[in-house]
Amino acid sequence: MAELSNQYLEEVVKACRPYSSGGSVVDYIPGLDQSHSTDLGVTIVTMDGEVYGAGEKTNAFPLQSVSKIITLMLALEDFGKETVFQKVDMEPTDDAFNAIRNLEEDEKQLPHNPMINSGAIAVASLIKGNDVEEKFGRLLDFVYKITCNDQIEMDEEVYQAEQKNGARNRALAYFMESLGIISTDELEDALDLYFRLNSIKTNSLDLAKIGCFLANHGKSIEDDSYVIDPSHVRTVKAIMLTSGMYNESGTYAVEVGFPAKSGVAGTIVGTVPGKMGIGIYGPAINKKGNSVAGGRVLRTLSRELCLNLFHG
Numbered sequence: 001m002a003e004l005s006n007q008y009l010e011e012v013v014k015a016c017r018p019y020s021s022g023g024s025v026v027d028y029i030p031g032l033d034q035s036h037s038t039d040l041g042v043t044i045v046t047m048d049g050e051v052y053g054a055g056e057k058t059n060a061f062p063l064q065s066v067s068k069i070i071t072l073m074l075a076l077e078d079f080g081k082e083t084v085f086q087k088v089d090m091e092p093t094d095d096a097f098n099a100i101r102n103l104e105e106d107e108k109q110l111p112h113n114p115m116i117n118s119g120a121i122a123v124a125s126l127i128k129g130n131d132v133e134e135k136f137g138r139l140l141d142f143v144y145k146i147t148c149n150d151q152i153e154m155d156e157e158v159y160q161a162e163q164k165n166g167a168r169n170r171a172l173a174y175f176m177e178s179l180g181i182i183s184t185d186e187l188e189d190a191l192d193l194y195f196r197l198n199s200i201k202t203n204s205l206d207l208a209k210i211g212c213f214l215a216n217h218g219k220s221i222e223d224d225s226y227v228i229d230p231s232h233v234r235t236v237k238a239i240m241l242t243s244g245m246y247n248e249s250g251t252y253a254v255e256v257g258f259p260a261k262s263g264v265a266g267t268i269v270g271t272v273p274g275k276m277g278i279g280i281y282g283p284a285i286n287k288k289g290n291s292v293a294g295g296r297v298l299r300t301l302s303r304e305l306c307l308n309l310f311h312g
């Protein structure tokens with residue numbers, strides 16, 4: 001078994017970086033373009049508070065779909081499992097993350113799960129608050145508590161790009177309105193909230209802390225007090241394992257063997273219960289929306305540090 005250290009992580013980054021040639025960087029996010037295609041950064045925060053990092057670990061990027069786990073946690077805390085899973089199902093899917101097909105064609109006309117766009121917009125419609133500012137403020141507060149970093153903020157330029165390129169997400173929201181999943185009153189706030197959440201600016205250390213918080217069963221990494229009910233954290237980790245890497249989640253469950261969630265900026269949060277959180281930034285993504293080199297890092301760490309939950 002390898003020993004975790006900064007030097008070890010540098011070797012992992014060096015070995016995995018060439019895999020980024022198998023993906024490409026999305027072209028609509030301000031600050032991210034092909035010149036970043038070989039970027040690869042990793043931070044690990046262990047349960048005893050040790051921090052290890054390598055590569056472009058301090059680069060900033062928007063949270064994108066990693067925010068889906070934040071929204072889900074707060075909605076579960078606000079309403080409980082029963083209410084949340086009336087708006088969204090908890091099943092994995094072979095559809096793409098922004099698919100609309102199942103909402104029309106499947107017998108159960110619900111988003112498959114909260115890790116895809118339709119599901120996350122439906123969950124965002126639940127977040128409590130008098131207006132979108134208050135709702136977003138609550139979510140940002142929650143991110144501060146999880147990461148112990150109150151400097152995190154929304155990237156205004158990314159937010160504008162999300163709105164400008166939001167046709168598909170608007171279509172999903174309006175389709176869900178037609179099905180009665182989202183009410184007319186909730187719709188604009190839910191979409192606005194979704195765009196803002198995608199635009200929260202973070203780095204791989206913030207991601208690793210989110211992973212560590214989940215690994216710590218919902219306890220603050222600072223003082224060990226519960227920030228949310230541990231039963232909700234169990235639900236979120238189960239859904240990350242089955243759906244967090246979209247229609248590659250089965251492969252990740254087999255080859256990595258712990259819960260993870262990706263975002264279209266090429267980020268991944270990994271959580272190894274009782275052990276550590278892993279934050280990865282590697283903007284070259286494959287067609288399914290997952291970081292190619294980042295996925296390679298997860299596989300390597302799982303194998304070499306014996307992190308697969310289903311081994312032994």
Ligand SMILES: NC(=O)CC[C@H](N)C(=O)O
Pocket residue numbers: 064065066097098117162169198262263264265289
């Ligand atoms: N996969 C993702 O990270 C999706 C987020 C992206 N902004 C979208 O809504 O399409």
